[in-house]
Amino acid sequence: MIKNADRIYYGGDYNPDQWDEATIDEDMRLFRKAGINLVTLPVFSWAKLEPSEGVYDFEWLDRLMDKFLENDIKVCLATPTTAQPAWLSKKYPQVLPVDKQGRKRTHGMRVFFCVNSPKYRERAAAIAEQMAKRYQNYPNLVLWHVANEYGTYCYCPTCQEKFRQWLKARYGTVENLNRQWHTCFWGRTVYDFDEIMLPTELNDDYRFNPTVNLDYMRFMTDSTIECFENEARVLRKYTPNVTIQTNISGHIEKLDQFKMTRHMDIAAWDNYPAPGADPSFVAFKHDLMRGLKNGESFMMQEQSPNQQNWQPFSKLKRPGEVRMLSYQAMAHGSDTCLFFQLRQSIAGQEMYHGAVISHAGHENTRTFRECAQLGMELQKIGDAFLGGRTPADTAILFDWDSWWALEYASKRCLPNDDFNYLKKVSRFYKAHYDRNLPVDLLSVEGDFTRYKVIYAPYLYIMKPGLPEKLKDFVEAGGTLVTTTLSGLADENSKAVFGEYPGALREISGIWVEESDPLTKEERNRMVMEGGFLKGAEYSCMYQCDIIHPRGAKVLANYGDDFYKGTPCFTVNDYGAGKVYYLGTEPDSAFLDDLAAALAADAGVRPPYRADAHVELARRINDRNDILFVLNHNKQEASLDLETDRFTDLITGKQVTGVTTISPNDVMVLKKL
Ligand code: GLA
Ligand code: ZN
Numbered sequence: 001m002i003k004n005a006d007r008i009y010y011g012g013d014y015n016p017d018q019w020d021e022a023t024i025d026e027d028m029r030l031f032r033k034a035g036i037n038l039v040t041l042p043v044f045s046w047a048k049l050e051p052s053e054g055v056y057d058f059e060w061l062d063r064l065m066d067k068f069l070e071n072d073i074k075v076c077l078a079t080p081t082t083a084q085p086a087w088l089s090k091k092y093p094q095v096l097p098v099d100k101q102g103r104k105r106t107h108g109m110r111v112f113f114c115v116n117s118p119k120y121r122e123r124a125a126a127i128a129e130q131m132a133k134r135y136q137n138y139p140n141l142v143l144w145h146v147a148n149e150y151g152t153y154c155y156c157p158t159c160q161e162k163f164r165q166w167l168k169a170r171y172g173t174v175e176n177l178n179r180q181w182h183t184c185f186w187g188r189t190v191y192d193f194d195e196i197m198l199p200t201e202l203n204d205d206y207r208f209n210p211t212v213n214l215d216y217m218r219f220m221t222d223s224t225i226e227c228f229e230n231e232a233r234v235l236r237k238y239t240p241n242v243t244i245q246t247n248i249s250g251h252i253e254k255l256d257q258f259k260m261t262r263h264m265d266i267a268a269w270d271n272y273p274a275p276g277a278d279p280s281f282v283a284f285k286h287d288l289m290r291g292l293k294n295g296e297s298f299m300m301q302e303q304s305p306n307q308q309n310w311q312p313f314s315k316l317k318r319p320g321e322v323r324m325l326s327y328q329a330m331a332h333g334s335d336t337c338l339f340f341q342l343r344q345s346i347a348g349q350e351m352y353h354g355a356v357i358s359h360a361g362h363e364n365t366r367t368f369r370e371c372a373q374l375g376m377e378l379q380k381i382g383d384a385f386l387g388g389r390t391p392a393d394t395a396i397l398f399d400w401d402s403w404w405a406l407e408y409a410s411k412r413c414l415p416n417d418d419f420n421y422l423k424k425v426s427r428f429y430k431a432h433y434d435r436n437l438p439v440d441l442l443s444v445e446g447d448f449t450r451y452k453v454i455y456a457p458y459l460y461i462m463k464p465g466l467p468e469k470l471k472d473f474v475e476a477g478g479t480l481v482t483t484t485l486s487g488l489a490d491e492n493s494k495a496v497f498g499e500y501p502g503a504l505r506e507i508s509g510i511w512v513e514e515s516d517p518l519t520k521e522e523r524n525r526m527v528m529e530g531g532f533l534k535g536a537e538y539s540c541m542y543q544c545d546i547i548h549p550r551g552a553k554v555l556a557n558y559g560d561d562f563y564k565g566t567p568c569f570t571v572n573d574y575g576a577g578k579v580y581y582l583g584t585e586p587d588s589a590f591l592d593d594l595a596a597a598l599a600a601d602a603g604v605r606p607p608y609r610a611d612a613h614v615e616l617a618r619r620i621n622d623r624n625d626i627l628f629v630l631n632h633n634k635q636e637a638s639l640d641l642e643t644d645r646f647t648d649l650i651t652g653k654q655v656t657g658v659t660t661i662s663p664n665d666v667m668v669l670k671k672l
Helices: 020-036 061-069 086-091 118-135 159-170 174-181 210-238 257-262 279-292 321-331 366-381 400-409 421-433 464-473 501-507 588-602
Strands: 010-011 036-043 074-077 141-145 244-247 268-270 299-302 336-339 393-399 439-442 453-456 479-483 510-517 524-528 538-551 553-558 567-574 577-582 584-586 613-622 625-631 637-648 654-661 666-671
Touching: 010 299, 010 553, 010 666, 020 061, 020 366, 020 666, 036 141, 036 336, 036 501, 036 577, 061 074, 061 174, 074 421, 118 210, 159 210, 174 210, 210 244, 210 400, 210 654, 257 279, 257 588, 279 321, 279 421, 279 439, 279 479, 299 321, 321 336, 321 613, 321 666, 336 366, 366 588, 393 421, 393 588, 393 613, 400 421, 421 439, 421 588, 453 464, 464 479, 464 501, 464 567, 464 577, 479 501, 501 510, 501 567, 510 567, 538 553, 538 567, 538 588, 538 613, 567 584, 577 584, 613 637, 654 666
Parallel strands: 010 036, 010 336, 036 074, 074 141, 141 244, 268 299, 299 336, 393 439, 393 453, 453 479, 479 577
Antiparallel strands: 510 538, 524 538, 524 553, 538 584, 553 567, 567 577, 613 625, 625 666, 637 654, 637 666
């Protein structure tokens, strides 16, 4: 949670170092008019703040900070360390990264430094300290934003050396490393840590050891955490009461965000859905952000108030779309609504990126009007849902190690190369989203006991303790749903010895003898048996596990191929609970029916009944029980609030019973 927040922070990235005084004054007027109460800056101003090594120029920023104070605008102060000055790269070329192809890169990009470079870290900590010292008593400082969208992988000699040290700390001895990596395969035995190479392009084909890839991604997460901490430590020292975060890029695959956010006071991320994105996929990512810190609220640090410049077709956001996306973020746990950017730059890559204030420079634009309307609404809502949590009885396990092992590290090792973890996991989410069944995205290290139903799709990597945790959950009465490719590997991606599904063999009560990959076009059929969804038939894809029940009950058999009539979906009673095993990837109809059936079994219900594409989400804090209602339909829709009574915080109206909602409209209902 954001410490001491008394309002929804509304505003975003502002780059006033591009503007003259008169423009900035005009911006203050426009900000007030739009209800903007927070600016994030100066994300890219290192070169301006430190014109040469150790020589700082903060006066221009001081003047701005005074203006924000006068205008009652809060500040999210960014350390400008995402783009080091050209002089720094020139003087200390070791700060520049080496890419996967082994090429030393030249200056000119952003987020373009080696996270392990001691010189980069020294200079970054130095400017962070200057800022923290200077603004520690500035009354409107409410947030720190460290650097910007970390995620550069580096393959330089420093990283090479640090990787070896990291491995030494992890494995202790080369003998142990050889054992854990099973280096006797293909003669990979090493006798010294300095024989281990980074997974650069030369090594980047299927002949390279997948375990090294996996450990490299873990190492990069740890290195990035150190780089973040290098600054956060300094900020914490001067301003212990100011919330510290760094904005997570939408490309979340690069770093293990469960680990990253342990070091952040709040999870913060940048939401840039592709034009026309399925709302369930956007909600899925928000819920993942909410899951990072165990259900605590997060920040939407950026979204575009209109088009993005970097997509092949930078579609305009349709009227009302920004409002819908904003409320959706808040419905799923965001305590902020922030834009990139407040004023459109006049040059550079982002000159045609949407902004609250466009090149036209005035308020008579559709985007400004929509943002101002939203700003006014948020003022009415005040602090009503801040810190609110979303109750959920269902969780989906999300695991970066499994993601990396299946999608990146083991390319060409698996039977089927067509693997997209995020998409595949999100299909299980969507089945719940479409029914307004709240779901938590949960780390394998999270608390399983809070849930009635846990889905563990594609949970490939079995970290020590995880099989026991899953077993305890089921034994105590929980329902576990797992799938093909789960339970197979230990934390170093070695096969769990014996019959598949490895670590899940006992609780699933099955033996998977073989797995048959399907091409993109191929389908098999799931013919339901054994009572559950009886008589129905679904289509399935991706992969077909060939299963022998070992105590489990068969719920569906394959309809085609040489394994026709053998099980593809089973359930095993274990202790007081049940383990469902899906040996294939079913169509959406199956996932919908499964979600509905298991929720009904477990007594899990949506908050209220509503028409299709009416999204409902609750946030409860110690003051209020808030229900967000989002009508994604292009026509009026309805929902049944039963006998519960609410106030709509946007319109002030009382609502109860069967209620209609206009096309594309939103209600933020406070329960009375
Ligand atoms: C990212 C960055 C911003 C900006 C936006 C543009 O999220 O953090 O600085 O470049 O993209 O969409
Ligand atoms: Zn490096």
